[in-house]
Amino acid sequence: MTETTLAVEMRGIVKRFPGLVANDHVDFDLRQGEVHALLGENGAGKSTLMNILAGLYHADEGEILVDGAPVRFVSPRDAIAAGLGMIHQHFTLVPSLTVTENILLGLDEPRFRLDLARYEDAIRKLAEEVGLRVDPSAKVWQLSVGEQQRVEILKMLYRGARILIMDEPTAVLAPQETEELFRTLRGMTSRGESIVFISHKLDEVLAIADRITVLRRGKVTASGTPAAGKTKPDLARLMVGREVLESIEKVPSVPGAVVLELDGVSAVNDKGLAALRDVALQVRSGEIVGLAGVAGNGQSELAQVVTGLRPCHGRIHVQGRDVANRPAIVAIESGVAHVPEDRNGTGSAPNLSVADNMIMKSYRLPPIANGWFLNVVIARQRAEELKAEYEVAAPTIDTQARLLSGGNLQRLIFAREITSEPKLIVAVQPTRGLDVGAIETVHRLLLAQRAAGTAILLVSEDLDEILALADRVAVIYEGRIAGVVDAEGADVHELGLMMTGTPGHGSAVA
Amino acid sequence: MTIGTSRRPALPFAITAERRLETPRLLPLTTTLGAVGVALVISGFLILLIGGDPIASFGHIIVSAFGSVGVLSDTLVKATPLIFTGLACALAFRMRLWNIGAEGQFYLGAWGASLIVLAPVVPPGTPGIVTIPLMVLAGLVAGAVWGFIAGWLRARFNVNEIITTLMLNYIAILWVRFWVFGPWSEGGFQLSRQFPKEAWLPRLTDLSSVLTVFSGLTVHLGLAFGIVAAILVWFVLKRTRKGYEIRLIGDNPQAANYAGVNIRRNIMLVMLASGGLAGLAGMAEVGGVVHRMQDAISPGYGFTGVIIAYLAKFNPLYVVFAAIAFGALILAGREIQPAGIPSMIQGVILFCVIASDVLLRYKIRLVRR
Numbered sequence: 099m100t101e102t103t104l105a106v107e108m109r110g111i112v113k114r115f116p117g118l119v120a121n122d123h124v125d126f127d128l129r130q131g132e133v134h135a136l137l138g139e140n141g142a143g144k145s146t147l148m149n150i151l152a153g154l155y156h157a158d159e160g161e162i163l164v165d166g167a168p169v170r171f172v173s174p175r176d177a178i179a180a181g182l183g184m185i186h187q188h189f190t191l192v193p194s195l196t197v198t199e200n201i202l203l204g205l206d207e208p209r210f211r212l213d214l215a216r217y218e219d220a221i222r223k224l225a226e227e228v229g230l231r232v233d234p235s236a237k238v239w240q241l242s243v244g245e246q247q248r249v250e251i252l253k254m255l256y257r258g259a260r261i262l263i264m265d266e267p268t269a270v271l272a273p274q275e276t277e278e279l280f281r282t283l284r285g286m287t288s289r290g291e292s293i294v295f296i297s298h299k300l301d302e303v304l305a306i307a308d309r310i311t312v313l314r315r316g317k318v319t320a321s322g323t324p325a326a327g328k329t330k331p332d333l334a335r336l337m338v339g340r341e342v343l344e345s346i347e348k349v350p351s352v353p354g355a356v357v358l359e360l361d362g363v364s365a366v367n368d369k370g371l372a373a374l375r376d377v378a379l380q381v382r383s384g385e386i387v388g389l390a391g392v393a394g395n396g397q398s399e400l401a402q403v404v405t406g407l408r409p410c411h412g413r414i415h416v417q418g419r420d421v422a423n424r425p426a427i428v429a430i431e432s433g434v435a436h437v438p439e440d441r442n443g444t445g446s447a448p449n450l451s452v453a454d455n456m457i458m459k460s461y462r463l464p465p466i467a468n469g470w471f472l473n474v475v476i477a478r479q480r481a482e483e484l485k486a487e488y489e490v491a492a493p494t495i496d497t498q499a500r501l502l503s504g505g506n507l508q509r510l511i512f513a514r515e516i517t518s519e520p521k522l523i524v525a526v527q528p529t530r531g532l533d534v535g536a537i538e539t540v541h542r543l544l545l546a547q548r549a550a551g552t553a554i555l556l557v558s559e560d561l562d563e564i565l566a567l568a569d570r571v572a573v574i575y576e577g578r579i580a581g582v583v584d585a586e587g588a589d590v591h592e593l594g595l596m597m598t599g600t601p602g603h604g605s606a607v608a
Numbered sequence: 609m610t611i612g613t614s615r616r617p618a619l620p621f622a623i624t625a626e627r628r629l630e631t632p633r634l635l636p637l638t639t640t641l642g643a644v645g646v647a648l649v650i651s652g653f654l655i656l657l658i659g660g661d662p663i664a665s666f667g668h669i670i671v672s673a674f675g676s677v678g679v680l681s682d683t684l685v686k687a688t689p690l691i692f693t694g695l696a697c698a699l700a701f702r703m704r705l706w707n708i709g710a711e712g713q714f715y716l717g718a719w720g721a722s723l724i725v726l727a728p729v730v731p732p733g734t735p736g737i738v739t740i741p742l743m744v745l746a747g748l749v750a751g752a753v754w755g756f757i758a759g760w761l762r763a764r765f766n767v768n769e770i771i772t773t774l775m776l777n778y779i780a781i782l783w784v785r786f787w788v789f790g791p792w793s794e795g796g797f798q799l800s801r802q803f804p805k806e807a808w809l810p811r812l813t814d815l816s817s818v819l820t821v822f823s824g825l826t827v828h829l830g831l832a833f834g835i836v837a838a839i840l841v842w843f844v845l846k847r848t849r850k851g852y853e854i855r856l857i858g859d860n861p862q863a864a865n866y867a868g869v870n871i872r873r874n875i876m877l878v879m880l881a882s883g884g885l886a887g888l889a890g891m892a893e894v895g896g897v898v899h900r901m902q903d904a905i906s907p908g909y910g911f912t913g914v915i916i917a918y919l920a921k922f923n924p925l926y927v928v929f930a931a932i933a934f935g936a937l938i939l940a941g942r943e944i945q946p947a948g949i950p951s952m953i954q955g956v957i958l959f960c961v962i963a964s965d966v967l968l969r970y971k972i973r974l975v976r977r
Contacts, residue, residue: 155626156975172622172975407866427868436866444866447859454855458867461852471848 103130104166105261105292106151106182111160113146120146121157122316128261133283133293134322135307137300139337139533141503142313144296148263151294152184153177164261183254184263189246193239197221197232201253225252229285243393244275251282262286263294268302269531280306298337298533300330312336338534348545351569354383357522357553358404363412363422364577365403373399374410375577381522386544386554388568388585390561392597396577397557398439401526404555405429405436417521430459433521437511437528439557441504445511448500452492453481455499455510459518488513489539505536512543523547526557541567561593575599625970635968636921643964644919647957654952672943673936681812681825685897687928687935689714689906691834692889693913694920694927695841696755700882702845702922703858705875709758709773710886711910712780713751717887718894719784720750722901725807726792726800736806743807743895744833744888751887752880754780759879763872769879777910788903799902809896830892834928837885841924854878886910907938908951915958 106128113121120143128134138144149155151162153171162169164180171177174184191200198218202208208217221234230248238246247267254262268276283293283306297303303310304325312320312333319336358381367373373396381387391397402408404416406426414422416432429436438444446455457477460466466477481495488509492502499507508528515523525544529537544567548554558564564571565585573580573596580596652662673683693710700707721743724730729746730739754776761767785798792800809828816823845851853874857864864871889909894901912934919933920926934954941950966972 156624156973170975172624405866406868425868425870426865427870430868438866443860444862447856447863449859450855454852457852458856458863461849462868467849470850472852474847 104128105130105164107163107166108147108151109161109163111147111150111157111162113143113150113155113157119316121150123160124313124316124318125321126311126318127322128292128294129309130292131287131290132308133287133295133306135295135297135303135310135325136313137297137303137310137333137337138313139298139535140505140531142337143316144313145265147313148184148265148294148296151177152182152263154184178254178257178259181258181260182263183257183259183261185247185250185254185265185267187265187269189250191238191246191249194237196235196237197241197249197252198234200238200249201256205257221252221256224256228252228255228282228289230282242275244271244278247271247275247279248282260290261292261294263296265296266298266531267295268297268299276302300333303333304328304330314339334534348567349549351385351548353385353569354551356380357383357417358555359413359415360404361413363400363403363410363414365399365408365410367399373577374403377412377577377579379572379579379582381553381555383521383553384548384551385569386548386556386567388564388571389555389557389574390564390571390593390597391559391574393559395574397559397574398526399577400574401436401439401524401555401557404524405434430518433519435459435515435518435520435523437508437515437523437525439526439530441507441511442500446499446507449498451496452485452490452499452502452510453478453495456481456484456495456514459514484513484517505532505539508532508536508540512540516543516547520552522553522555524555524557527559528556529558529560529563561590565590573597621974623972624975625966625972628969628971631968639964639967640919640921640961643960644957647953647960650956650960651953654956655949658949668943669937669940673940677821678824679939681827683932683936683939684827684831685935686939687932688828688830688834688896689889689893689909690912690916690931690934691831691838691928692885692892693909694916694931695834695837695924696882696885696889697913697917698920698922698924698927699841699845699854699885700878701917703854703874703878705759705762705878705882706770707755707758707773707879707882708770708914709755709776709883709910710889710913711906711908712773712777713754713883713886714890714893714906714910715777715780715784716754716883717747717751717890718901718905719787719890720746720887721891721894722792722800722803723750725803726901732804734806736808736810739807740809740829740895743891747887747891748884749887751890752884755879755881755883755886756876759876759883762879763875784901784905785903788901792901800900803895803899807895808899809892811896826897828892828896830896833888833892834931837888838924838928841885845924850874850877886913889913912938912954915954918958919961
């Protein structure tokens with residue numbers, strides 16, 4: 099580390115939100131040409147700090163220097179003008195427009211006549227220079243998530259950003275895409291650009307960062323320490339403030355009767371293309387079957403057909419009752435609980451209260467239902483109990499669900515789904531975007547349900563998670579079950595080959 | 609001059625908006641009242657512009673709407689249909705069903721109630737105790753059917769209810785026109801014969817033989833129905849399973865679907881109920897005020913219902929107060945001008961109230977450069 103020019107310096111940043119101090123006198127600096135990871139649990143204040151730097155929020159106290167000069171950003175425009183670009187977790191692209199059109203969107207140039215060909219050439223040249231493989235004339239909806247992210251990066255570079263702030267960039271990426279992203283980032287730093295990498299994934303931070311700043315509950319617990327020589331337990335302790343159990347205690351499973359049985363199931367995705375082809379799968383009571391696969395190979399659709407959210411062909415039996423192609427209520431009444439992939443979009447009603455969200459599955463059953471009426475007293479009492487038992491950190495049960503952090507919302511969803519005393523739990527990406535502490539909770543809850551004799555179908559893109567929790571692993575590739583193997587002694591290399599569709603691996607032994 | 613990233617305005621400060629994480633409890637009420645205040649200031653300028661005296665005009669409106677028991681009673685009479693149409697809109701809007709067909713449902717309700725007397729369904733001389741419940745039922749059913757058409761089309765074929773309800777308004781108005789120009793026309797005029805006394809909703813003035821203070825007060829039973837309806841809608845939304853489903857669908861249809869709620873059935877049910885409420889407004893107007901069927905029976909009560917629902921933030925209980933405020937504006941506004949300025953004030957109020965919503969979602973502040 100010979101280069102020590104400071105690209106950004108933030109001093110004594112304080113940002114208060116009603117009821118909490120999101121940033122409490124935080125210092126942060128970014129050297130030119132480095133990747134500086136900002137590590138912390140969800141709600142630790144990482145995004146708030148970077149939103150302040152990017153001009154979206156305004157600090158209550160503190161000062162910001164860019165290239166040594168004090169700045170005061172009033173809007174993201176100011177930040178971009180100073181060379182700072184932020185790439186958010188959720189992309190801000192228009193799907194029906196081309197890459198070029200998206201990049202030009204909101205700029206003052208071109209002013210009236212849109213000479214797309216000229217700008218396309220300019221963008222293609224820029225993309226080649228920085229090594230981002232994107233076709234400028236492609237429509238955004240045709241691109242994979244990884245490609246869309248490249249468009250976002252390109253957008254910022256085209257606007258002249260020299261400092262990139264990336265908010266959890268790998269949360270939406272497949273492992274290969276993550277590697278490609280890391281190559282891109284290294285290329286950028288070698289050209290003198292600087293990167294803030296917000297994450298709570300320890301492996302990634304250790305793989306990409308030059309230095310690390312750790313935040314815990316709005317305060318800095320490690321300030322710009324070099325990444326070299328740090329270990330995962332070191333970082334986890336700084337993040338969480340206590341020792342984190344790395345491995346999970348798992349007792350051998352006692353599989354019982356078949357609870358879920360799929361036979362010859364086919365379905366199409368939202369675009370009308372085949373997503374599931376002739377799927378056969380069984381899940382027994384007291385076992386966890388992990389569904390492994392690269393994103394977009396039909397996992398989401400499989401979870402949806404089982405829970406009654408997507409039409410299909412074929413046979414799906416839950417405890418002998420056919421639930422295929424029936425409304426969601428049939429699956430619910432057959433004892434299927436669903437921890438959905440999209441916690442905000444599907445799993446909760448953001449503007450309704452915690453209490454209202456808790457009763458989403460039980461409002462039609464006594465004692466909460468009383469004929470046509472709702473027993474609000476019992477509903478609230480139940481919500482209070484669940485909030486305490488599952489440690490949902492919310493001020494009151496009247497707090498709107500949208501104000502909960504990802505981990506707390508997931509606790510709420512688990513509380514609701516588990517108290518329905520399900521025979522089968524379909525959990526899709528249950529730990530995605532959660533911090534270490536919340537992941538531990540989710541894993542503990544799933545194993546407790548397994549011990550209680552519930553059948554569990556765990557869909558995850560995190561192979562390590564599947565191998566840690568599952569008793570059997572089913573690999574899905576292009577809508578087909580490529581094979582089912584015992585998790586005990588499974589060969590990761592072999593699973594990887596099955597996940598990428600290499601022929602000669604795996605045989606359907608559902 | 610360049611515009612854009614390099615822009616450096618001359619002002620020493622900038623206005624910024626930050627998303628609110630939490631909405632303080634009293635904020636919705638204060639911003640709504642504030643928005644009405646701003647609307648009145650704008651309206652005052654309009655009155656000034658046409659050479660009027662805004663202070664005197666507003667004073668006159670207040671006096672002639674609330675100044676005595678008699679005019680207060682008239683205000684409440686004007687508010688009665690507005691309570692129903694406001695509730696109709698608030699209920700549907702709660703589920704994000706944009707029923708802007710309360711006007712047509714009002715007409716159908718009025719027509720249905722008239723049918724009982726004019727068809728006639730009951731023979732002349734039938735006592736009120738039989739006639740009036742039948743009129744209420746007919747008004748409710750006729751409005752509900754009109755709402756259901758749009759609800760069914762939306763549930764079955766996903767036809768946009770904004771378009772269908774809007775278009776159904778014209779059909780309803782022309783349908784009524786056919787009857788008052790044709791079968792029900794009295795002496796060639798575009799109105800029916802007057803209803804017999806038994807078909808009049810009881811008014812306070814009808815009790816003046818017992819209590820002389822009620823003499824001349826035209827408030828009728830419809831107001832009581834309206835207040836009961838408001839409490840009922842509030843209760844359904846807050847305390848019943850159906851109401852929970854409606855709130856869930858209104859907030860996140862995908863979550864409702866995931867929770868096993870039958871969304872299509874709820875769309876049809878809510879449009880049925882919404883149409884029925886608007887139909888009751890029509891029933892109350894012919895049975896309680898006009899006492900006959902005629903052309904142009906509504907001066908836009910159905911559309912004003914949209915404004916009232918927004919003003920009440922879709923809360924059924926607030927609808928009653930918003931309706932009374934608008935009843936006053938309609939009544940007293942006539943003293944300023946039969947049309948024009950008073951309805952312009954209504955429009956300005958709606959505009960300001962909807963615009964003020966941004967203050968609930970964002971914290972606006974000035975930042976020094």
